[in-house]
Amino acid sequence: MSTATSATPQPSGVTADPAAGPPVFSVDGLWKVFGPKADRVPGDPDLTALDPAGLRTRTGCTVAVRDVGFDVRKGEVFVVMGLSGSGKSTLVRCLTRLIEPTAGTIAIDGEDVRAMDKARLRELRRHRAAMVFQHFGLLPHRTVLDNVAYGLEIQGMGRAQRRAKAAEVVAKVGLEGMEQRRPAQLSGGQRQRVGLARALAVDPQVLLFDEPFSALDPLIRRDMQEEVIRLHREEGRTMVFITHDLSEALRLGDRIALMRDGRVVQLGTPEEIVGSPADDYVRDFVRDVPREQVLTVRTAMRPASSADEAGSGPAVRPDATVSEAIEAVARAGSPARVLDQGRCVGIVDSAALLSVVAGMEAPAATEPSAAPEPSTVPEPSAGTERPEGAV
Numbered sequence: 001m002s003t004a005t006s007a008t009p010q011p012s013g014v015t016a017d018p019a020a021g022p023p024v025f026s027v028d029g030l031w032k033v034f035g036p037k038a039d040r041v042p043g044d045p046d047l048t049a050l051d052p053a054g055l056r057t058r059t060g061c062t063v064a065v066r067d068v069g070f071d072v073r074k075g076e077v078f079v080v081m082g083l084s085g086s087g088k089s090t091l092v093r094c095l096t097r098l099i100e101p102t103a104g105t106i107a108i109d110g111e112d113v114r115a116m117d118k119a120r121l122r123e124l125r126r127h128r129a130a131m132v133f134q135h136f137g138l139l140p141h142r143t144v145l146d147n148v149a150y151g152l153e154i155q156g157m158g159r160a161q162r163r164a165k166a167a168e169v170v171a172k173v174g175l176e177g178m179e180q181r182r183p184a185q186l187s188g189g190q191r192q193r194v195g196l197a198r199a200l201a202v203d204p205q206v207l208l209f210d211e212p213f214s215a216l217d218p219l220i221r222r223d224m225q226e227e228v229i230r231l232h233r234e235e236g237r238t239m240v241f242i243t244h245d246l247s248e249a250l251r252l253g254d255r256i257a258l259m260r261d262g263r264v265v266q267l268g269t270p271e272e273i274v275g276s277p278a279d280d281y282v283r284d285f286v287r288d289v290p291r292e293q294v295l296t297v298r299t300a301m302r303p304a305s306s307a308d309e310a311g312s313g314p315a316v317r318p319d320a321t322v323s324e325a326i327e328a329v330a331r332a333g334s335p336a337r338v339l340d341q342g343r344c345v346g347i348v349d350s351a352a353l354l355s356v357v358a359g360m361e362a363p364a365a366t367e368p369s370a371a372p373e374p375s376t377v378p379e380p381s382a383g384t385e386r387p388e389g390a391v
């Protein structure tokens with residue numbers, strides 16, 4: 001597992017609104033068991049109580065996904081993270097039945113995926129939930145443009161129309177001018193972009209990424225992550241992203257499902273996973289994450305002690321990271337106010353911010369609450385030098 005030495009705050013673009021309509025994917029009680037007579041395993045408490053080695057000896061079966069449930073909300077980047085063998089690929093392949101689940105329910109927009117016939121499944125995979133693989137399987141004899149147009153060709157779109165659409169998407173992923181090249185004439189990162197463009201061209205409702213960047217060198221990988229963040233921000237497309245890399249998960253995910261031995265051991269925002277690990281396994285997993293770059297000032301703030309305190313001092317947004325607040329406090333030499341639409345919702349001081357960095361409970365950390373009057377305070381004057389994240 002790589003450590004998150006360069007974890008950065010989440011993208012602040014389009015984020016899913018939990019209240020915004022029904023989920024795109026809804027998964028409940030999902031199991032995938034490989035091996036003979038796999039069906040009998042999920043419903044048999046004697047078998048499910050066995051450890052992996054015991055189950056293998058007794059039945060020849062392996063449980064890859066164990067009683068998993070979650071919703072993928074419209075417009076979110078939902079990351080499935082875990083070490084090798086934890087069940088990530090199996091879980092995501094079950095969503096479109098590239099792997100047949102053993103038990104449980106899966107719905108897309110309320111429609112039962114397990115009840116779909118072959119034609120409906122094909123439509124699901126082509127139009128509604130397109131998979132982007134690590135090895136994109138580009139067609140070597142085709143140009144970039146024709147590779148991108150491939151999915152549209154399969155859909156039966158006419159040549160002129162699909163090439164026009166493909167050219168649009170090629171430009172969107174930054175490959176303008178390379179339309180006539182063949183895959184062998186591209187760098188690894190450029191090939192990834194072609195694969196991404198091919199998936200985007202069919203305009204799927206959800207993009208499913210299976211460790212698409214794990215073979216790339218770190219700089220190109222970073223570049224591709226930025227690309228995904230940009231696309232997400234601009235289009236608000238729902239994405240499910242598999243990775244075993246924690247820093248990638250923290251950078252991309254609106255929410256992260258952390259898997260171990262087929263189970264989801266914690267499902268939460270990067271801040272929840274880093275700030276409130278569910279168990280020792282998760283705590284150990286996130287131990288090296290620079291907390292100040294992931295946790296927001298909400299973790300450290302306390303109510304203002306007076307109207308005076310609520311009305312003066314540097315200002316930061318509620319979603320500013322602790323790191324950004326430290327900079328604001330250090331520059332001003334005084335505690336910072338957390339302003340939400342002009343209203344002071346709390347105060348962060350150096351002691352509380354340092355406690356977060358040190359991994360301690362902030363001394364007076366509190367839920368967002370209204371500060372004493374005046375509840376509406378002036379915005380900081382324009383032109384004041386402010387760190388990123390300050391309002």
Ligand SMILES: Nc1ncnc2c1ncn2[C@@H]1O[C@H](COP(=O)(O)OP(=O)(O)OP(=O)(O)O)[C@@H](O)[C@H]1O
Nearest residue numbers: 034062063064083084085086087088089090091244
């Ligand atoms: N076709 C199969 N037959 C038997 N066991 C399988 C099969 N596919 C996967 N498994 C087992 O299921 C478990 C989960 O595998 P899976 O590939 O989903 O993990 P993963 O988290 O995606 O791993 P990686 O990061 O290495 O790709 C592993 O124990 C694996 O050996």
